[in-house]
Amino acid sequence: MKVWCRKLFKSTHQMNEILEGLTRGIAVYETLRTYNGKPFAINEHYRRLCKSLGYLRIEPPTYKDFEKLIYDNLSERIRVVYIYDGRLISYVLQESTENFEVDYVKVDFTTVRRADASSIPPDLKSIGRPDIYLARLTKGDNYDVLLLGSKGQLCEGTFSNVFLVKNNKIVTPSLDSGILDGITRMYVLKFLKENGYSVEERYVEPCEIFYADEVFLTHTSRGIVPVHQVGTLKTLSTSLSENLAKQFEEYIKCLL
Ligand code: PLP
DSSP states (O other): OOOOEEEOOSOHHHHHHHHHHHHHSEEEEEEEEEETTEEOOHHHHHHHHHHHHHHTTOOOOOHHHHHHHHHHTOOSEEEEEEEESSSEEEEEEEEOSGGGOOSSOEEEEOSOOOOOTTTSOTTOOBTTOHHHHHHHTTOTTSSEEEEEOTTSOEEEESSOEEEEEETTEEEEEOGGGTOOOOHHHHHHHHHHHHTTOEEEEEOOOTTHHHHOSEEEEEETTTEEEEOOEETTTEEOOOHHHHHHHHHHHHHHHHHO
C-alpha cells in the first residue's frame, strides 16, 4: 500500500486520547488545499466545520485555533480532524494530491443512495459516514461514483460535486437535492457566473448525464476535474471542462 500522508501525533498521550475518542466518540473533518503555500478558503472550511459540530451539539474551536492549526501544519493538502469524546481533540494529516492526479477520469453510478437529509444532514462531514463509506466500497477503478438521493435525483460523488454541460449551459444539483455544500462547487458557481456562463442549480435526473455534452466534478484537492467516461457506455468531450479547469485554478490563485 502506498503511504502518502504523514500522521502528526504530538505525544503518546495525544495518540492514546485520539484512540479512546475514536473508540467511543465521533469525528468530523475538513480537508483544505494550499496553492503556492497559501491555504485556500479557511473561512469557508471553518464555517462548514462549525456546522458539522453544531449538528452534533459540540462547541466548535475558535477561528483563531482552527487557523493556527492550519498554519502550523501547512502541506499541499491538510486534513483536520476533530474527535469528540466529552472533549474536543484535534488531529492533522499532511497529505498530497498525488492520488487524484489521473489522466483519464471515469465515473459511474453507485446503487448506494445518499442518506435522506431528514435522517442525516448532507453537510455533516463525519469520518466513516456510512452512506459515503458504503458507496466508496463500490468505486472499483472509477475516479468516483455518483450517488442518487432517496427520490432518485442525482446528488454527488463520494468526495466531489458534479456538473453537467449541455449546449453551453451548465447544470448542477441544487443544495436541496441533498448534497454537501462543496466549497469548490460554491467557488466554481461564482467563477462561472462572473465569466458569463449560464448556470442552473436544480434537481437533476440521473439520465440527464447521458445526454450531456460534458461532465465535470469539483473537489478541494483538484478543483475542476473533467470527466472522460460515464459507466461503460458514455464517452465524453472534455474541451470546455479542460479550459474551465485551467482558468479556475488561476482564478483561485488570484483570490489568495
Ligand atoms: N461531496 C462530498 C460527499 C464530499 O465529501 C466532498 C468533499 O469531501 C465534496 C462533495 C466536495 O467538497 P469540497 O469542494 O468542499 O471539497
